[in-house]
Amino acid sequence: MSRRLRVVQWTTGKTGSAAVRGMVGHPVLDLVGCYAYSPDKVGRDVGELCGIDPIGITSTDDIDALLALQPDCVSYMAYRPNFDHLERILESGVNVVSTMYMMAGFGYGEQATHRLRDACLRGGSSLYASGIYPGHAPMVALAASAMCSRVERLSVLESLDISGYANEQMFRAQGFDLDPDDPAAREACEASCGSFKDQIPVLANALGLRLDGVGFRVEFATANQDTDLGYMTVKKGRIAGFKGTVSGDKDGRSLIECSFVWKLGEDMTPNWPVTHGYVIELDGVPGVRVRLEPQGDHLDGTVTTAMPAVNAIPLVCAAPPGIVNLMDLPLVRAAGQFRP
Ligand SMILES: NC(=O)c1ccc[n+]([C@@H]2O[C@H](COP(=O)([O-])OP(=O)(O)OC[C@H]3O[C@@H](n4cnc5c(N)ncnc54)[C@H](OP(=O)(O)O)[C@@H]3O)[C@@H](O)[C@H]2O)c1
Structure with a gap:
């Protein structure tokens, strides 16, 4: 793709802010507009909203005005999808990359999938979802599988103290701070794993x-005691950690596993060890183990979540219409961003 691409950022939360910072000075992408969900962000400079110097682009909630900018792509990183918005964007011919739960498109149910796919086909646009996990970590697992003559089991584990992500809304929706005997706890955790359920068939x-x-x-x-994280408190005896697996099963065996250990702090029982990153294991001939460890101050996960979507924009703009996943694109990479 030789021409520069015009991008509208959709919301500037934690991931969206990292996406904006990743697009400023990008070799191929030009940020041309930004949608604000929060009324108090409307009319403010996007750079300031994202913790950098002003960039001369003002946030708006005027969708017509954003589409009139004729973007090539929307970088959609809202907390929850608004399907009316997504349908309008896609059917107007604008591609979408997202960190939301739509790798295969089914993270929000079949009805949503059909609606989005139809909008893509009407508009001739593509929708691609990624992130670090789901998203990039499973892509690394597939790349590693190229070394095997036989694969017997594939597992990807995310194992983190996620308290640095500072997202009370998300953590409460996952079931943190609920009573472990409350049936809602398992339901909440399982509901928040729609992304993994969506990813299993792709793998x-x-x-x-x-x-x-x-x-x-x-x-x-x-x-073990009340834990004040600054943005929320997990009370003594309430859920402070999850260890779980979403599995792709065949003949009663769990053959593809998307596993997670998510902890808010360290003072809990049991206190599972964490590896602070991603461990990919392929059992087979030969067995392969890969550790993916974002370094330095990017452990909060926002950059590593945003960039697999942002770096895919040129490839998604060149992809055929429809919901595309990692099998439909050439290798997503930091093209043009080698700056020694
Ligand atoms: N694939 C992965 O690896 C991965 C990892 C982490 C997160 N995610 C997903 O990526 C998305 C963004 O995550 P995040 O942590 O950056 O989210 P976030 O900061 O909690 O929210 C992003 C933005 O969404 C808007 N928003 C807030 N409440 C909303 C609501 N109830 N409905 C719709 N929009 C709302 C706000 O926009 P304004 O900025 O305009 O106010 C907010 O800043 C989420 O869907 C999350 O589940 C994926």
């Missing part, structure tokens, strides 16, 4: 494996 299809179904299992760790 299975990529490896030519036909699954019987997708399973879910989870254990809880409870806080």
Whole structure:
């Protein structure tokens, strides 16, 4: 792709702000507009909203005005999807990259998938979802599988103390700080794993494996005392950690596993060890183990979540219409960003 691409950022939360910072000075992408969900962000300079110097672009909630900018792509990173907005964007011919739960498109249910796919086909646009996990970590797993003559099991583990991500809304929706005996705790955690359920068939299809179904299992760790994180408190005896797996099952065996250990702090029982990153394991011939460890101050996850979507924009703009996943694109990479 030789011409520069015009991008509208959709919201400037934690991930969206990292996306904006990643687009300023980008070799191919020009940020031309920004949608604000929060009324108090409307009319403010996007750079200032994202913790950098002003960049001369003002946030707006006027969708017509944003589409009139004729963007090539929207970088959609809202907390929850607004399907009316997404449909309008896609059917107007604008591509979308997102960190939301739509790798195969089914993270929000079949109805949403059909609606989005139809909008893509009407508009001739593409929708691509990525992030670090789901997203990039499974892509690394597939790349590693190229070394195997036989694969017997594939697992990807995210194992983190996520308290640095500072997202009370998200953590409460996942079931943190609930009573472990409350049936809502397992339901909340499973509901927040829609992304992994969406990702399993992408991995299975990529490896030519036909699954019987997708399973879910989870254990809880409870806080040993009230834990004040600054943005929320996890009370003593309430859920402070999850250890779980979404599995792609065949013949009663769990063959593809998207696992997670998520902890808010360290003072909990049981206190599972964390590896502060991603561990990919392929059992087979040969077995392969890969550790993916973002370094330095990017451990908060926002940059590593945003950039697999941002760096895919040129490839998504060149992709055929529809919901595309990592199997439909050339290798997503930091093209043009080698700056020694
Ligand atoms: N794939 C991955 O690896 C991965 C990892 C982490 C997160 N995610 C997903 O990426 C998305 C962004 O995550 P984030 O942590 O950056 O989110 P966030 O900071 O909590 O929210 C992003 C923005 O969404 C808007 N917003 C707030 N409440 C909303 C609501 N109830 N409905 C719709 N929009 C709302 C706000 O926009 P304004 O800025 O305009 O106020 C907010 O700043 C989420 O869907 C998250 O689940 C994916």
